[in-house]
Amino acid sequence: MKGWMRLAVRLYPPGWRNRYGAEFGALLEEVGPGWRDFWDVVRGALAMQMKVLWSFRNVIAACGLAGATIAALVAFQMDNRYVSNTVLRVSTPAGAKTDEDALAKQLQQVQEQLLSRSSLAGIIQRRDLDLYQPERHRVPMEDIIQSMRTQDIRISPLQPAGGRVANAFQIQFSYADPVRAQAVTRALAARMMELTAAKGGAPDRPAAELEVLDPASLPDQPIYPNRLAIAAFGLIGGLATGLILIGARRWPIVAATGIGVAIVAGGLSFLIPDRYVSNAVVRVTPTESVNDLIGRALSQEVLLGIIQEPELDLYHRERARRPIASVVESMRHDVQILLVRGSHGNGELLQIRFSYGDRHQAQAAVRSLLTALREAQTMEPSNSQAPARPAFEILDPPSLPNQPVFPNRLMIALLGLGAGLPLGAAVLWVRNRRTLKAV
Numbered sequence: 001m002k003g004w005m006r007l008a009v010r011l012y013p014p015g016w017r018n019r020y021g022a023e024f025g026a027l028l029e030e031v032g033p034g035w036r037d038f039w040d041v042v043r044g045a046l047a048m049q050m051k052v053l054w055s056f057r058n059v060i061a062a063c064g065l066a067g068a069t070i071a072a073l074v075a076f077q078m079d080n081r082y083v084s085n086t087v088l089r090v091s092t093p094a095g096a097k098t099d100e101d102a103l104a105k106q107l108q109q110v111q112e113q114l115l116s117r118s119s120l121a122g123i124i125q126r127r128d129l130d131l132y133q134p135e136r137h138r139v140p141m142e143d144i145i146q147s148m149r150t151q152d153i154r155i156s157p158l159q160p161a162g163g164r165v166a167n168a169f170q171i172q173f174s175y176a177d178p179v180r181a182q183a184v185t186r187a188l189a190a191r192m193m194e195l196t197a198a199k200g201g202a203p204d205r206p207a208a209e210l211e212v213l214d215p216a217s218l219p220d221q222p223i224y225p226n227r228l229a230i231a232a233f234g235l236i237g238g239l240a241t242g243l244i245l246i247g248a249r250r251w252p253i254v255a256a257t258g259i260g261v262a263i264v265a266g267g268l269s270f271l272i273p274d275r276y277v278s279n280a281v282v283r284v285t286p287t288e289s290v291n292d293l294i295g296r297a298l299s300q301e302v303l304l305g306i307i308q309e310p311e312l313d314l315y316h317r318e319r320a321r322r323p324i325a326s327v328v329e330s331m332r333h334d335v336q337i338l339l340v341r342g343s344h345g346n347g348e349l350l351q352i353r354f355s356y357g358d359r360h361q362a363q364a365a366v367r368s369l370l371t372a373l374r375e376a377q378t379m380e381p382s383n384s385q386a387p388a389r390p391a392f393e394i395l396d397p398p399s400l401p402n403q404p405v406f407p408n409r410l411m412i413a414l415l416g417l418g419a420g421l422p423l424g425a426a427v428l429w430v431r432n433r434r435t436l437k438a439v
Contacts, residue, residue, distance in 0.1 A: 004038055005028050005037070005038060005041060006025075006028070008038055008041040008042050008045060009021065009024060009025070009041065009045070011041075011042060011045035011046065012044075012045045012048055013048055016048060056246055059242045059245055059246055060239055060242040060243070060246070061242075062242070063238040063239060063241045063242030063245065064235050064238040064239045064242060065235075065238065066238050067234040067235055067236075067237045067238020067239070067241060068231050068232075068234045068235040068238060069234070070234055070238075071230050071231050071233060071234020071235070071237070072227065072230070072231040072234065074230070074234075075225050075227040075230040075231065076227065078224075078225045079176040080176060080222035080224070080225075081174045081175070081176060081222055081223055081224035081225075082174065082175060082176070082177070082178040082181045082219040082221075082222050082223070083172055083173070083174045083181065083219055083223050084172070084173055084175075084178070084181040084182040084184070084185040084216050084217050084218065084219055085170055085171065085172040085173075085185065085214075085216070085217055086170070086171050086185050086186070086189050086212060086214055086215055086216040086217070087158065087168055087169070087170050087171075087212070087213040087214040088168065088169060088170075088171065088189060088192065088193075088210045088211065088212055088213065089167060089168045089210070089211050089213050090103070090107065090167035090168070090169075090196075090209070090210060091167070091209050091210075091211060103167075106196075107196070110192060110195045110196050111155060111192070112283075112349070112395060113195050114155075114188065114191055114192050114195060115149050115153065116395045116396065117142075117145055117395065117396045117397060119191065120145045120148055120149060121141065121145060123184065123187055123188070123191070124136075124141075124144065124145070124148070126187070128183070129180060129183060129184060129187070131148075131175070131180065131184065132144050132148070139402060140399070140400045140402055142396075142397075142399035142400055143399065143400075143401075143402050145396075146279075146399065151174075152173055152174050152175065153171075153172070153173055153188070154170075154171075154172040154173075155169060155170070155171050155172075156169060156170050156172075157169045157170075158170055168213060171185060171188050171189055171192070172185070173185045173188060174223070174224075178218060178219045178220070179218070181219060182216045182217065182218045182219070183216075185216035185217075186215070186216040189210075189212060189216065192210060193210045196209070196210050197209070197210075251424070251425075251428060253424050253427055253428045253431070254421055254424035254425050254427075254428055255421075255424065256424065257420045257421070257423050257424025257427060258417050258420035258421035258423075258424055259417070259420070260420060261416045261417065261419055261420025261423065262413045262414070262416040262417035262420055263413075263416075264416065265412050265413055265415065265416025265417075265419075266409060266412060266413035266416065268412075269407050269409040269412040269413070270409065272406075272407045273357045274357060274404035274406070274407075275355045275356070275357060275404055275405055275406040275407075276355065276356060276357070276358065276359035276362045276401040276404050276405065277353055277354070277355045277362065277401055277405050278353070278354055278356075278359070278362040278363040278365070278366040278398050278399050278400065278401055279351060279352070279353050279366070279396070279398070279399050280351070280352045280366050280367075280369075280370055280394065280396055280397055280398040280399070281340065281349060281350070281351050281352075281394075281395045281396040282349070282350050282352065282370060282373065282392065282393060282394050282395060283348065283349055283350075283392075283393040283395060284348055284350055284373065284377055284392060290339070290348045290350070293373065293376050293377060294337045294350075294373075296376040297337065297369065297372045297373045297376045298332055298335060298337070300325070300328050302372045302376075303328050303331050303332060303335075304324065304328055306331070306365060306368045306369065306372070307319075307327060307328065307331060309368065311364065312361055312364055312365060312368065314331065314356070314361060314365060315327045315330065315331065318330060334354055334355045334356065335352075335353070335354050335369065336351075336352070336353040336354075337350055337351070337352050337353075337369075337373075338350065338351045338353070349395070350373075352366055352369050352370065352373070352398075353366075354366045354369065355405070355406075359400060359401045359402075359404075360400070362401060363398045363399065363400045363401075364398075366398035367397075367398045370394065370398070373392070374392045377392055
């Protein structure tokens with residue numbers, strides 16, 4: 001049995017053995033230990049090891065290493081993103097009169113057409129490109145187009161360098177495949193050149209040509225993800241987690257209160273109804289009465305008609321307990337008609353947004369608002385001196401939102417954690433004061 005006891009003593013940390021090992025060995029020689037004593041020694045050794053393992057240094061080091069490892073594994077699971085770019089220059093034929101303002105407006109219109117839904121959908125569905133194939137099986141086409149327009153495509157002007165390069169701009173496209181990124185950049189440049197040529201040559205439009213200064217590049221290195229930076233953030237997150245664990249062990253009341261409030265806040269957030277936002281972009285005219293046009297489209301008669309459409313039946317519960325005028329005001333609050341850009345020659349760009357608890361009804365309501373805008377435009381009083389108006393043009397049809405924009409349940413839970421930790425600290429402080437008074 002003494003041999004087993006010596007083995008059990010070896011389970012203690014080295015610091016303890018160096019300090020108490022000789023004294024404990026002498027004690028074993030004097031007494032006759034039994035199996036109960038053996039298990040007591042083993043249990044004490046395990047408890048001592050746990051205390052050592054839960055030391056500040058060990059916990060922080062282990063959590064930091066775990067965080068960096070997990071972040072690195074996640075980073076290597078991310079798809080690479082490659083960016084191809086091309087540079088185009090705007091030029092005019094020799095001897096042609098050029099109005100810089102009119103030329104800028106023309107190029108702005110060309111860019112809007114290039115980034116319109118029909119143009120981008122055509123590029124996405126081209127057989128030789130077949131872009132976003134995995135996403136198209138699970139995400140609506142409207143969301144893919146919006147993501148391509150706002151995240152993957154970038155058109156930016158280049159500042160002249162000593163007057164050598166004027167009216168130049170760069171087209172960039174990022175994608176997971178470098179060959180397709182180059183092909184799409186080339187297709188965007190070709191499409192922009194076609195649109196510019198189609199718009200030029202009219203009496204009221206300056207002649208303009210686009211030429212390629214730098215052809216679409218074939219990227220050899222991804223720009224995303226930065227795996228080293230992700231691993232560094234994982235290390236920081238792991239260190240923070242280690243601090244939280246140390247704090248939870250030393251101050252369990254604070255940790256329990258914070259986690260409890262976070263769970264309650266996160267649970268209550270599921271009682272908040274989801275809100276979906278559908279968007280559409282249109283070009284309307286004339287520019288001098290666009291505010292009156294919006295006012296007619298958002299009049300009480302128009303909104304009431306949309307609310308009471310049998311196919312929509314909006315605000316059904318609110319209409320059962322509130323006056324109809326109050327319900328109309330609620331819809332007016334949920335509708336936004338925003339001026340996307342300033343005035344230009346052929347009208348104004350308007351973005352129509354509507355938020356509602358059902359994503360299909362949100363899309364249908366925006367469709368009805370577009371109809372109301374079109375009808376309000378035709379009702380404008382005629383003015384013989386006003387310029388001729390182009391047709392009402394829908395650049396982006398109403399989108400079908402895939403994810404709600406409200407509430408952000410993760411943020412609510414984090415706010416609950418942030419509120420719960422100080423509350424737990426206050427509870428601990430009160431408890432310690434009562435203990436000191438009792439002593």
